[in-house]
Amino acid sequence: ETGVTQTPRHLVMGMTNKKSLKCEQHLGHNAMYWYKQSAKKPLELMFVYSLEERVENNSVPSRFSPECPNSSHLFLHLHTLQPEDSALYLCASSQDPSLAGGPGWNEQFFGPGTRLTVL
Amino acid sequence: KQEVTQIPAALSVPEGENLVLNCSFTDSAIYNLQWFRQDPGKGLTSLLLIQSSQREQTSGRLNASLDKSSGRSTLYIAASQPGDSATYLCAASGYSTLTFGKGTMLLVSP
Numbered sequence: 001e002t003g004v005t006q007t008p009r010h011l012v013m014g015m016t017n018k019k020s021l022k023c024e025q026h027l028g029h030n031a032m033y034w035y036k037q038s039a040k041k042p043l044e045l046m047f048v049y050s051l052e053e054r055v056e057n058n059s060v061p062s063r064f065s066p067e068c069p070n071s072s073h074l075f076l077h078l079h080t081l082q083p084e085d086s087a088l089y090l091c092a093s094s095q096d097p098s099l100a101g102g103p104g105w106n107e108q109f110f111g112p113g114t115r116l117t118v119l
Numbered sequence: 120k121q122e123v124t125q126i127p128a129a130l131s132v133p134e135g136e137n138l139v140l141n142c143s144f145t146d147s148a149i150y151n152l153q154w155f156r157q158d159p160g161k162g163l164t165s166l167l168l169i170q171s172s173q174r175e176q177t178s179g180r181l182n183a184s185l186d187k188s189s190g191r192s193t194l195y196i197a198a199s200q201p202g203d204s205a206t207y208l209c210a211a212s213g214y215s216t217l218t219f220g221k222g223t224m225l226l227v228s229p
Contacts, residue, residue: 040221042123112162
């Protein structure tokens with residue numbers, strides 16, 4: 001595997017289900033991100049994990065819960081979602097240069113995304 | 120709060136034309152400006168990254184410029200081809216955030 005991979009690629013779930021999205025990066029990076037892409041809206045940053053710190057968009061509902069067990073793996077746990085949460089969820093990674101700047105300093109590489117449908 | 124605007128929202132051109140996609144951002148305190156390509160239903164492919172201290176970057180038929188003081192970036196595509204058809208996104212990078220525009224949907228017809 002190369003680059004950034006995401007599983008599953010497609011997911012259909014009911015509002016009472018619990019599921020998880022998985023992301024893995026094979027680039028040796030130390031920062032990982034979750035983005036949400038809804039129809040006719042710009043990509044929206046949900047969470048950033050960099051050097052073991054987490055930065056989150058305060059507008060993200062608590063029914064989305066990220067987990068980053070190490071620098072190569074990132075999960076997004078989903079529970080009691082709403083139909084408006086249906087979207088393409090994209091994972092990305094980059095190299096945080098630390099003292100030279102934050103995780104936004106370098107190029108971000110994206111995975112293929114998980115298309116989520118909430119019924 | 121950073122806001123990124125892309126103009127036009129959609130563009131349809133015949134093959135072979137040179138074209139310019141525009142991106143503007145409201146906060147000039149950026150680390151870099153990135154251009155991406157997205158095919159329908161797919162993830163993003165990075166095209167070019169311009170650091171805040173740079174003026175332009177080139178890759179093949181693509182050239183991106185950055186004028187940080189005026190909050191503008193342009194992506195120039197030379198000799199467009201049908202394979203260039205996709206949505207092009209620009210994103211302004213801050214310390215831990217990447218703020219995206221809504222994109223320009225490009226269709227290049229044979």
